[in-house]
Amino acid sequence: FIAVLAGVAAFGFLYTSFILFYRGSSFFKIFIRALDLVTIVVPPALPAVMGIGIFYAQRRLRQKSIYCISPTTINTCGAIDVVCVCFDKTGTLTEDGLDFYALRVVENAKIGENIVQISTNETCQNVVRAIATCHTLSKINHELHGDPLDVIMFEQTRYSLEEDDSESHESIESIQPILIRPPKDSTLSDCQIVKQFTFSSGLQRQSVIVTDEDSMKAYCKGSPEMIMSLCRPETVPENFHDIVEEYSQHGYRLIAVAEKDLVIGSEVQKTSRQSIECDLTLIGLVALENRLKPVTTEVIQKLNEANIRSVMVTGDNLLTALSVARECGIIISKKTAYLIEHENGVVDKRGRTILTIREKGEHHTQERQSKSVDLSKMSNVDCQFAISGSTFSVVTHEYPELLDQLVCVCNVFARMAPEQKQLLVEHLQEVGQTVAMCGDGANDCAALKAAHAGISLSEAEASIAAPFTSKVADIRCVITLISEGRAALVTSYSAFLCMAGYSLTQFISILLLYWIATSYSQMQFLFIDIAIVTNLAFLSSQTRAHKGLASTPPPTSILSTASMVSLFGQLAIGGMAQIGVFCLITMQEWFKPFQPTHHDNDEDRKSLQGTAIFYVSLFHYIVLYFVFAAGPPYRASITSNKAFLMSMICVTIGCIAIVVFYFTPIQYFLGCLFIPQQFRFIILCIALITAIVSILYDRCVDWISLKISEKIRQMRKGA
Known part of the structure; x- marks a missing residue:
């Protein structure tokens, strides 16, 4: 559009040169x-005025404890639509800490019952x-520091930790051993x-090597499937997988624990x-x-209502997630959830690992024989899908044609x-999201x-990588960012x-005045630029x-058809x-044509046509700011912006006073x-009619644009 303005400016340059030379x-x-x-056509203040919305949005975000190190990203947040808000689970969707639920002992390949009080059970x-040492x-x-999960599990054991500076373990090669003491009532x-x-x-x-007076062991803890x-x-119970699945389906996070006996005196380090x-x-x-x-x-409900897709990306077990x-x-209760899975060693005729789809709760063996991944099913609006990292890796390497979908x-x-996680984000971007x-x-x-x-809920490592950091550690900041981004x-x-409307309106004014070899006075330019344009712009x-999120996002291009139709219609x-x-004033009996001189001061620029055009254009600048001051559904109503509303009222009253009451000092100054x-009342009536037509035209463009958008959405859904 700047190129278009440059073309208009070039036309104006040639027009001016020809007329004034003539x-x-x-x-x-x-x-x-x-x-x-x-x-006039390409106003120098345009970049500053366009950036002021980002400045105010950043200030409002700061007031809500959301800090931004890349302000231009705020506008990007406004473009998030049926796109993806990816959430890490632990600490983001769920609480930072975990509560101990139960422990089940495995002995002789048999798994015991739930043990809730582990500190008192022999x-x-x-x-x-193992839990007290594997961390x-x-x-x-005097405070424990480390992974929150390790802290919670360690405190549940009632063990104590201290650095061991004794010489009782000289046979062990260790830089700084850590001493773990059991509770006083323990036999260990x-x-x-x-x-x-x-x-x-x-x-x-993760693993550790532990020694006591009689033995040396390695303890290892991690995800159940890995351990x-x-x-x-x-040593693994036959029903271990079924038990893991049962807990996972109820949302519990599971940690499996294993051990290994070692030879005392070995070179540990x-x-x-x-x-x-x-x-x-x-x-x-x-x-x-x-x-x-x-x-x-x-928050997830609000995102769903706004047609913004939410995705969970986590390191946890698939069924837990x-x-x-x-x-x-994130998974809607009315829709069927399917798991996309694979089984190592099971390949098709082309040597690719076979992918399967099973409904949550179905058994693996039943599903693998009956169904394979079907693209038509994957696009079914009544289904939602989940996948694990290992299967995602299989798709990435063996089924790249499926990855985008x-x-x-x-x-x-x-x-x-x-x-x-990074690869997922990049692929979502590649498909235009x-x-x-x-x-x-x-x-x-x-x-x-x-x-x-990127939105970090942590002030540690993640905040360095993310342009946004929220001091409030929950996902309500996502709603705030999207709404502020849309507003910005x-x-x-x-x-x-x-600004484009103002510059091109003034361009028309000056073209008309150049026709009679005159222009606005310096004070007229200043009054328009400062009292009206700059004042109302800021x-x-x-x-x-x-406050709410609309179901459709704002246009992501300034050059949208609706914007251009509205702008050029207003012009x-x-x-x-x-x-x-300009034409009407020349028909009046009292009209005196402008007589150009070879001087170029304000006195030699005064003309009746210039005064009439100045009067009528004042109101059109105000109307432009009223028409283009977007309100709901992305910004609050202009009535909520008291400063802007009062300023617009005052400027309008001031302009009416300038036109209606000929106060000599002010008119001379301008x-x-x-x-x-x-005739001044005629000018005022023309300005009023122009304002009414402009507002009605804008409402018609908005209504037609809305109907066309709805029609396009219906056609896309039908397709």
């Missing part, structure tokens, strides 16, 4: 007047010791952590992770409860590694950085249309965002009013000539 003006005057026209003391916690100022002795293998998202586990794959098959994490013995399963945050369901997604509304229909992605990612941990950093709008986007478009940008209406006044009162 009128006998000097080359210097022709050059200066032509440049004046260029600055049958689970070996598992309790990377440290004590600073103190033990010492001598080597740690930290948790890895990719490996889904089960590392254990000796004869040189022991590799691979040699420790194999041939393990399964000893227990811990179930933890992760409750939804109070606002989660409400699916249960939480169902609870918070897969990322559009799946609402739950579980057991996703950090690099897979505007992606917001909301997370709170280091595992989300890559995805937060890749997303169009609409404000920018509104400011652009107002105040209109302060209108707050609308035509305002232009006809100016041309009408460079206006005397016009009989009767």
